[in-house]
Amino acid sequence: MIALIRYTLATTIHGQRYLAPVLLFCAGVGISSGSDSGPLPGVYALNSGILLVCATWLTMAVISVEDPTHRAITVVAARGPVKVLAATIAVSALFAVGLTIIGLGLPLLMNPRPITAADLPAGALAHLLCASLGLAVGLLCSRLVIRRQGYALLTALALVTAALLTTGSPPNTLFKGMANTNKAADVLPTAAALLPIGLAVLAVAAVITHVISIRRD
């Protein structure tokens, strides 16, 4: 499994398609972390939203680095597609964790502001919730599920927009809580309760992706 993750990481980094979403994230976080952007929970909410978009793009990029023939060779070498998909998810998650660290750290570096003990945990939970939902959307819109890139892009846009803007969706609920408070401790229980939902969505998306991709082949 470690070997597969190393291989996927190496092809992803050599493929350079990860750069666009990573740069987009850094630019977005740079803007949102500026001097007049208000209390930390609100900034973290915005960064998490950007992370959802970028994690989706990143996951699609990680999967599309290997074209189908290439993937076939890897699947034969790994004796089955499950491990190959798991390695892809692991690499996307590694990138998302890296972005989470940037999303949490950059606002503090760029502009010193009051910080409470609950700010970082609440921000981290919001980032991880959005990362897992972004990974889930990315999997469902990857080449393994939707072959035509145009449709995949439109579907990804629709799903990401729905996840962020639909009233009552986990990120939307959390963002509203974070934007309307300057005490992160208030939203910490909500954030902690929502993260398992995000992880469950990711697990379901992974299973759907696996089932559809092996039916396609």
Added chain:
Amino acid sequence: MLSVEAVSKRYGGGNWVLREVDLTVEPGAVVAIVGGNGSGKSTLLRLMVGVSRPTAGTVSGRPDVVGYVPERFPPNERLSAAAYLEHLGRIRGMNSIAAAERAEELLERLDLQGGFDAQVRTLSKGNAQKVALAQALLVPPGLLVLDEPWSGLDADAHGVLATIIAEVAAAGGAVVFTDHRESVTRANATRIHRIHDGRIAEATAPGRAIVEVALTQSGQDTEDPGWDEVDGVLTAVTHQGQLFVRVDRDHSDALLTIALRHGWSIDSVTPEKAAP
């Protein structure tokens, strides 16, 4: 023993690519599958290695170690040949050092041109095909599946590939390959299946007569005439000081003349039995 039973395949709601295909490949067999473009050859191979699943029927008895060489090695691989093979070796359970050594050994044997450390996408089609072949052989395969492996390979590599196929079969591995050229399939396969319109025909033995000639160097003056280049030669392998050349019966007399003229001594001439 790999067995494909009553396998049919179609993609989505499209036409049937394969219909009711039955095929068994026992260890040590070299099976050629011939057929025109779009006859379902590649699909059958994908089903055998487990990349693709049959719509109906079953594929069973697949060995643990399968080597798969697709028809075209993807042109976008940015890793170097050595790094790619090392990664795939590790995925197959080798440690880094063993994988790197094995990769180098295979690439040297296949005579990869363009550098082991050059990105695979910068290599020519034939050299990329050598990398694809090497990844399938990192661990000696119980089943080696090759989709048009000769396309793009140069003449030297043809001989090496023929030898590799014979070695895998001799070690108890099963080999399945496709090619559209009669001469190639006849020379290398113990059994030939024709596939047409998604249906597979009963096996035919390659209709050929082959002679194995054993030669030794008789003295200092012995020269190497370039055995792989001689007409009718299928493989030329050195084993314990003896050179074994498998040659088409029609060309064996000419080969013997060449051998004598270059100072070789003929130890034996054995007609090879056609496979049942």
